[in-house]
Amino acid sequence: MNITLSIIYLIATVTFVIGLKLLGHPETAKKGNLIAASGMGLAIIGTIFLHELEVPGFVYILIGSAILIGAIIGWIISVKVAMTKMPELVSLFNGFGGASAALIGIVEFGSNAGDTTQIITIIAAIIIGSITFSGSMIAWAKLNGTMWKDIRLPKYNLINNVFFLGLLVFGAYIVWSSTDNNFIIYLLLLAALVYGILFVIPIGGADMPVVISLLNSLTGIAAAITGILYGNMVMLVGGILVGSAGLILTFAMCVAMNRSLTNVIFGAFGGDEVAGGPTGKTGGTVKKANPSDVAVMMNYSNKVVIVPGYGLAVAQAQHVIHELEELLTKRGIDVSYAIHPVAGRMPGHMNVLLAESNVDYDKLIDMDDINPQFKNTDVVLVVGANDVVNPAAHNDPSSPIYGMPILDVEDAKSIIINKRSMNPGYAGIENELFFNQKTSMLFGDAKATIQELLTELKGM
Amino acid sequence: MTGFIEFIRNNLELIYILILAIFIGVEVIKNIPAVLHTPLMSGANALSGVVIVGAILVMLNADPENYIALSLGFIAVVLGIINVVGGFAVTNRMLQMFKKKKK
Numbered sequence: 001m002n003i004t005l006s007i008i009y010l011i012a013t014v015t016f017v018i019g020l021k022l023l024g025h026p027e028t029a030k031k032g033n034l035i036a037a038s039g040m041g042l043a044i045i046g047t048i049f050l051h052e053l054e055v056p057g058f059v060y061i062l063i064g065s066a067i068l069i070g071a072i073i074g075w076i077i078s079v080k081v082a083m084t085k086m087p088e089l090v091s092l093f094n095g096f097g098g099a100s101a102a103l104i105g106i107v108e109f110g111s112n113a114g115d116t117t118q119i120i121t122i123i124a125a126i127i128i129g130s131i132t133f134s135g136s137m138i139a140w141a142k143l144n145g146t147m148w149k150d151i152r153l154p155k156y157n158l159i160n161n162v163f164f165l166g167l168l169v170f171g172a173y174i175v176w177s178s179t180d181n182n183f184i185i186y187l188l189l190l191a192a193l194v195y196g197i198l199f200v201i202p203i204g205g206a207d208m209p210v211v212i213s214l215l216n217s218l219t220g221i222a223a224a225i226t227g228i229l230y231g232n233m234v235m236l237v238g239g240i241l242v243g244s245a246g247l248i249l250t251f252a253m254c255v256a257m258n259r260s261l262t263n264v265i266f267g268a269f270g271g272d273e274v275a276g277g278p279t280g281k282t283g284g285t286v287k288k289a290n291p292s293d294v295a296v297m298m299n300y301s302n303k304v305v306i307v308p309g310y311g312l313a314v315a316q317a318q319h320v321i322h323e324l325e326e327l328l329t330k331r332g333i334d335v336s337y338a339i340h341p342v343a344g345r346m347p348g349h350m351n352v353l354l355a356e357s358n359v360d361y362d363k364l365i366d367m368d369d370i371n372p373q374f375k376n377t378d379v380v381l382v383v384g385a386n387d388v389v390n391p392a393a394h395n396d397p398s399s400p401i402y403g404m405p406i407l408d409v410e411d412a413k414s415i416i417i418n419k420r421s422m423n424p425g426y427a428g429i430e431n432e433l434f435f436n437q438k439t440s441m442l443f444g445d446a447k448a449t450i451q452e453l454l455t456e457l458k459g460m
Numbered sequence: 461m462t463g464f465i466e467f468i469r470n471n472l473e474l475i476y477i478l479i480l481a482i483f484i485g486v487e488v489i490k491n492i493p494a495v496l497h498t499p500l501m502s503g504a505n506a507l508s509g510v511v512i513v514g515a516i517l518v519m520l521n522a523d524p525e526n527y528i529a530l531s532l533g534f535i536a537v538v539l540g541i542i543n544v545v546g547g548f549a550v551t552n553r554m555l556q557m558f559k560k561k562k563k
Contacts, residue, residue, distance in 0.1 A: 016507055017484060023503045023551075024492045030555040033503050037548040040510065044544075047516045056524045063519050066537035073538075074546030078553060086554070090502050093546050096539040097508045103536035104514045107522070107529045117467050216505050223511040228474060230517055236474070237481045238510035244485030245504050249497060256494060347497035355557040366494075 008046035009234040015039025016238045020245060043234050083356050084313040087346050091140040091212045094219050098132025101125050101222035102192075106185060108229060113180030121229045123171045126185070127192045128222040132215050134196030139208050139215065142200075156202045157266050163195050199265075207264045209346040210253050214261075217246025256341035259404075286422070289440035291449060294381075294416050295456035301378030303334045305370065307407055308354065310344050311384015311419065315446035318357040321383065324454050325359070336363050338370040338380075338407050340388035367407055374411035382409060382417045384446050390431045399429060415439040418449055499554045506547025512540030 015035050022032025048063060074093075081089050105126035112118040170188055203211055220242025227235030254261050298304055306325065312318060325335045337359065343350035351364060365373075374380065382389055392399035393406045409415055415438050422434070422441075433439060442449055468475065492500060515536035522529040 016510075017488065020485075020504065020507070021488045023500050024489065024496060026493070026496065026558060029496060029499060029558070030552065033499075033506075033548060033551045033555060036503065036507060037552075040507070040544055040548070043510065043513055044516065044541075047513050048520075051520045053520065055520050059519055059522070059524060059530070062530065062534055063516060063537060066519075066534045067541050070538040070541030071545045074542040074544070075549055077542070078546045078549035081550065083554070083557075086498060086502070086550070089546075089550060090505050093543045093550075094505050094508070097505070097511055097543040100509075100515050100536040100540040100543065101511045103532045103539075104511070104518050107518050107532045107536075110529070111521075117470070213501055216501060216508065219508040219511070220504070223508050223514070224478070226511055226514040228471075230514060231474075232513060232517070233477070235510050235513050236477060238507055240478060240481035241485040241488070242504045242508040244482045245489040246501075246508075248486055248489045249492070249501055249504070252492065252494075253497065341494045346501065347494045349498050351495045352498055352554050352557060 002050045002052050005046050005050040008042055008050070009232070012039040012043035012046075012234045013237045015042075016234075016241055020241060082316075083353055084316070085144075086349060086352065087209055087212060088140050088143040090216070091136045091143065091208075094212065094216050095133045095136030095140065097219040098129045098136060098215070098222055100129070101219070101226055102129030102133060102189060104226050104229075105129060106189060109185045110180070110182060114178055116175060116178070118229060119175050119178070121225050123174055123188065125222055125225045125229065126189055127167060127171055128218055128225065130189055130192035131196035131199065132218045132222060134193040135200040136196075136212070136215050138197055138200040139212050143208050156198070160195070160198050160202075163198060167191055167195055203265065207259075209342070210250055210259075210261070210264050212346075213246055213250040213253055217243050217250060220244075220246055253342070253347055256347050286434055287440045289416065289442050291442065291452040292456045293440070294379075294442055295453055295460060297379050297414060297416070298328060298333070298381075298453075299331070299457060299460050301333060303373075303377045304328055304379045304381065305336055305338050305374065305377045305409075305412065307338045307340075307380060307382040307385050307389060307409060308343060308350055309383060309385020309388065311386075312446050313344055313350070313353050313384070315384065315448075317383065317446035317450050318353050318359075320447055320450045320454060322354070322357045322359050324450055324457070325363070327454065327457055336365050336370065336373075338367065338409075339364050340367050340385070340407055341405075343385065343388060367405060371408045374408050377412040378414065380409045380412040380415045382415065383450070384418065386419070386431055387429070389433055390429070391433055392429065392431070401429065409433070410436065410438075413438070416442050418442045418444070418446055420445060499551050499558075502547060502551040502554065506544055506551060509540055509544035509547055512537060512544055515540045 016039055019032045019036025022028040105122045109122050112122060170191060174184060174188060200211055220239045224236050224239025224243060227239055254264060306321060312321060328335045337354065339350055341347050344353065354364060387401055389407050389409045390401060391410055393401045393404045396402055410433065415436065417434060417439060434441060515533060518536060519530060519533035522533055
């Protein structure tokens with residue numbers, strides 16, 4: 001290989017490691033992202049212009065236009081997307097990376113027939129790339145709300161595992177038979193795509209962030225495998241970095257949700273089994289409030305804690321909630337936000353959203369720090385959050401979220417819950433908090449309701 | 461089995477690099493504050509777009525007469541570059557928000 005190109009790949013690899021490291025600290029994160037991006041740009045340019053074989057001009061034009069088209073599409077999507085749609089977007093992009101790896105495998109299969117080592121890597125790239133692609137698309141559809149229901153075939157765990165084993169056997173057969181039949185490789189591609197769908201489809205929407213993180217890690221592995229295929233170090237190291245970092249991140253998310261990875265993948269969460277669970281506790285009457293009641297309560301309190309959830313994000317209420325917080329602060333009321341580790345759709349998602357509307361960083365308080373403060377809190381305003389404040393996590397061992405750390409809003413003097421309806425949250429379970437004596441329900445769209453509340457408050 | 465030993469013998473350096481890279485990935489990500497999980501995931505996702513290098517190689521190495529390889533490679537490049545450009549751009553956008561409220 002051209003020595004200049006080798007050095008470029010080396011530099012790119014180093015920028016990936018440094019970039020990833022810097023991404024892990026709030027002050028340096030932006031720099032880290034730019035460093036990694038410039039390394040990537042360098043690797044791409046080097047690959048195109050320092051290729052040692054003679055390539056006809058029209059191929060260069062094709063490559064150039066492919067890059068131009070993709071870059072424009074990627075740029076437009078990234079600029080246009082709403083911050084609330086971030087998890088979906090990561091999933092979508094991730095799927096594209098996986099598809100790219102699978103396509104590379106398909107093309108290379110034809111020219112490497114007979115070389116066992118190469119065929120093994122090609123087959124691994126096709127299987128992992130396709131699973132990532134179809135899995136990410138399902139995850140995207142679920143988060144996007146296009147596909148709400150978790151479809152579970154009877155004995156889906158068994159079916160999935162048998163299917164997966166079958167896939168491996170099929171792959172091994174292709175290696176062993178040293179066939180160069182293209183039809184069989186498309187069949188493998190199809191089977192892997194189907195497995196990706198089967199793998200993600202039974203997993204509940206609440207667990208999608210974990211799944212996306214896992215699939216992200218898989219894309220990294222697929223990239224690394226294609227790197228082995230070409231003996232290309234930047235792909236190998238870059239891919240493996242993402243693979244292992246993604247896995248660590250996946251585990252960190254599981255810890256935040258108090259679930260194990262096996263439980264996420266094989267456990268039915270928010271499924272029919274759960275809905276049929278004990279509901280005796282949750283019966284009772286629900287107290288309704290209107291914005292003017294809540295405005296009065298807040299106006300005469302000393303300490304207010306806001307618990308933002310995904311509902312707030314969906315309604316785009318992050319700006320109006322910031323206005324509310326500013327108004328209350330101006331009147332001498334102590335206001336803070338209680339941030340559950342998995343508030344929103346991904347860990348850290350809520351912080352991004354509130355940062356978008358200029359909420360002061362010091363007002364975002366982590367779960368462990370805010371929980372002891374609820375005792376002294378006069379009013380808790382829960383906006384579009386449900387499972388993260390469900391006391392069943394503490395006191396109902398039969399509940400699927402039992403053991404998950406929650407925000408102890410129950411300790412506050414009064415609780416206001418803003419929700420669109422009585423529908424259960426993402427985990428699909430009832431919340432006894434709604435029936436608590438101290439709780440008042442403030443029904444309505446988060447943005448409109450908080451706006452009304454704000455107007456009432458301004459008039460006082 | 462002989463194939464396996466052969467593979468190890470021929471790719472020893474590769475295997476060393478692979479294992480060391482796994483450890484680097486783990487060490488680099490350890491103890492990340494939850495606030496950064498979302499941008500980090502998005503940044504790592506952009507990095508996995510390095511597969512674009514392979515997609516470009518597919519097109520460069522393809523026989524110019526082989527239209528199937530060229531078209532599949534073309535799609536792979538488009539998808540890969542969407543992953544790279546979109547991923548880095550959106551991570552940057554997210555991190556910009558963190559920065560703004562600092563001052």
